[in-house]
Amino acid sequence: MKSKTKRVFWGFFSLDYKAMGEYLEEMAEKGWMLEKVGRVTAKFRAIEPKKIKFSVDIFKKGGAFAPEDNEETSEYRRLCQESGWTFVTSQEYLQFFYAKEGSDPVPLQTDEEIEQKIIENTLLKRELIGVSLFLLVAVFALVRSFPVRYGNLLSFTGVASTFLFPILSMIVVIPALYGIVWMINARRRIKNGMTIKKPTLKSARRRIVAFSGIIWIIISIFAICFIVDAFFRPDDVLIAVLGPAVGISLGTGIRYLVKKGKIKGEKNVLLTVILVAAMFFFISRAIPFIMEKSEEMYNVDSFPERYPVVTMKEIPEYSEQGRSLTKEFKPSMSPVVPKHYTYWEHGEINGIEKYMDIKYYEAINPYFSEIIFNGVIDRIEKGIKWRGMTILDRTIVTDDEMKHLWNADNLALTEELDELIIRKGNIVLRLSGDIDFNDRQTRELILERFFRMCN
Known part of the structure; x- marks a missing residue:
C-alpha cells in the first residue's frame, strides 16, 4: 500500500529554482x-x-526571518x-506555485533584466552573506587549528576537524562561487540581447550529487566521531555540544515565532536578548552540574590492565x-593517539594533603608524540587567560x-620541579604533584612502568 506522505532530500542550490519546478512536475x-x-528535505503527499505545471518565483520581501503572512506577502x-x-x-x-490542469497561467516573471536584479539582491546576496560569515568562522578556526594543536589529536572529533574542516570550508564556498559565475554570465547574455540560461534539472542533479554527497559524507564522519568520543568521555562531549545545541534551539524557536507573526520589530530584539541571557544562565548552571557528575563517574579503585x-x-x-586517597581515572582514545588517559590521586597522608596527577599519551608514531610534547609545554607556559589576566602560567626549564x-x-x-614532561619514542608522560623526580627508585619505577616498550 502506497504511503500517504513522504519526505525526500532536497539539496538544490537556491539559484536552481527553475530546475526545482521541473523536478516538482516530474x-x-x-x-x-x-x-x-x-x-x-521536502514533504510530498500522494495524489x-x-x-x-509548477513555477518557483523569488519574492524579495521573503527571507529566513520574514513573517509567512503579512500584508505585502498576501x-x-x-x-x-x-x-x-x-x-x-x-x-x-522562494515561493512555490502550481497551475490547475488545463489552465494557461501568465508567467510570473517576463522581464529577464528585472529577474536578474531580483536574484542578485536576494538569493545571491544571501549566499554571499552566509558564506562570508562562515569564512570568518572558518578562518578563525583554521588559524587556531594550524599548526596542529595537541588537544585536537586526543579525540576522534578533534582529528576529524583537523583534517576535514579545511575540505568542508572549501566546499561550502561552492554555492557562492556558482552564484557569482551565474551572475556574470546572466549580465553578459542580457547585454548581448540573449535570454538568461536557466539551470536544467539534469545539471542541478549533478550538483546535488557532487556537492551534497561530499557534505553528507563529512557530516557522517563527524557524527560517528561524536558517538565514539561520547563513549569514552561523555561529559566532555556534552559540554562541547551544550552551547551550540541550546543556541540552535533558541534560534529555531525565534525564527518560528517570527514566521508565524507572533513577534515582530522591537519585540523580536527584546525576546532575542532575553533568550540569549537565559541561554548563558542555563549553560553556566549546567556545566558545573555536569562536572560534578563526571567526578563521580570516573572515581575508581582499579584500572584496566592495558593502561x-x-x-x-x-x-x-x-x-x-598511612593514607586516605581518592582515585580518578579518565581513559580515552583517538585515531592518532589510540591510548591516553588522565589519572588523579589525592588525599591525606599522615594528616597532610598530597596529590599526584598523571597524563599518559601513546601516539601511533614519534611525529605525533613530539607535537603532544611541545603542545603540553606551550600550554603550561601560557597558562590560562581569565579576565584579561594570565593565571597558572609556569616557567619551563x-x-x-x-x-x-x-x-x-x-x-x-x-x-x-613539581612537574615533569617526558617524551620517549611515541610515548609522552606528564607527571605532577608531590613526587621527588630525583629519587632513583621512583625514576626506575616510572621508566619500567611507562616506557618498558621503548627500551
Whole structure:
C-alpha cells in the first residue's frame, strides 16, 4: 500500500529554482504533490499521477526571518493567483506555485533584466552573506587549528576537524562561487540581447550529487566521531555540544515565532536578548552540574590492565605511610593517539594533603608524540587567560643531566620541579604533584612502568 506522505532530500542550490519546478512536475507525474520545502528535505503527499505545471518565483520581501503572512506577502500571492497560479508553500525567498490542469497561467516573471536584479539582491546576496560569515568562522578556526594543536589529536572529533574542516570550508564556498559565475554570465547574455540560461534539472542533479554527497559524507564522519568520543568521555562531549545545541534551539524557536507573526520589530530584539541571557544562565548552571557528575563517574579503585599506571602507594616515599586517597581515572582514545588517559590521586597522608596527577599519551608514531610534547609545554607556559589576566602560567626549564638519567628523547620540568614532561619514542608522560623526580627508585619505577616498550 502506497504511503500517504513522504519526505525526500532536497539539496538544490537556491539559484536552481527553475530546475526545482521541473523536478516538482516530474514528481507530480509519479503521483506526489509538494506540501512543504525545508532546508534539507521536502514533504510530498500522494495524489493521482497527473501533469501539473509548477513555477518557483523569488519574492524579495521573503527571507529566513520574514513573517509567512503579512500584508505585502498576501498581496503578492493574490496577484499570482489572479495570473492563474495557486500558492503551495515557501522557503525563505522562494515561493512555490502550481497551475490547475488545463489552465494557461501568465508567467510570473517576463522581464529577464528585472529577474536578474531580483536574484542578485536576494538569493545571491544571501549566499554571499552566509558564506562570508562562515569564512570568518572558518578562518578563525583554521588559524587556531594550524599548526596542529595537541588537544585536537586526543579525540576522534578533534582529528576529524583537523583534517576535514579545511575540505568542508572549501566546499561550502561552492554555492557562492556558482552564484557569482551565474551572475556574470546572466549580465553578459542580457547585454548581448540573449535570454538568461536557466539551470536544467539534469545539471542541478549533478550538483546535488557532487556537492551534497561530499557534505553528507563529512557530516557522517563527524557524527560517528561524536558517538565514539561520547563513549569514552561523555561529559566532555556534552559540554562541547551544550552551547551550540541550546543556541540552535533558541534560534529555531525565534525564527518560528517570527514566521508565524507572533513577534515582530522591537519585540523580536527584546525576546532575542532575553533568550540569549537565559541561554548563558542555563549553560553556566549546567556545566558545573555536569562536572560534578563526571567526578563521580570516573572515581575508581582499579584500572584496566592495558593502561600503565603508578599509584602513590607504589612511590617509595609514601609506601609505608598511612593514607586516605581518592582515585580518578579518565581513559580515552583517538585515531592518532589510540591510548591516553588522565589519572588523579589525592588525599591525606599522615594528616597532610598530597596529590599526584598523571597524563599518559601513546601516539601511533614519534611525529605525533613530539607535537603532544611541545603542545603540553606551550600550554603550561601560557597558562590560562581569565579576565584579561594570565593565571597558572609556569616557567619551563630543561636539564640535560636529568634527560640523560631518564634516557629520554625530550624532557622538561617546571621551575619549581613539581612537574615533569617526558617524551620517549611515541610515548609522552606528564607527571605532577608531590613526587621527588630525583629519587632513583621512583625514576626506575616510572621508566619500567611507562616506557618498558621503548627500551
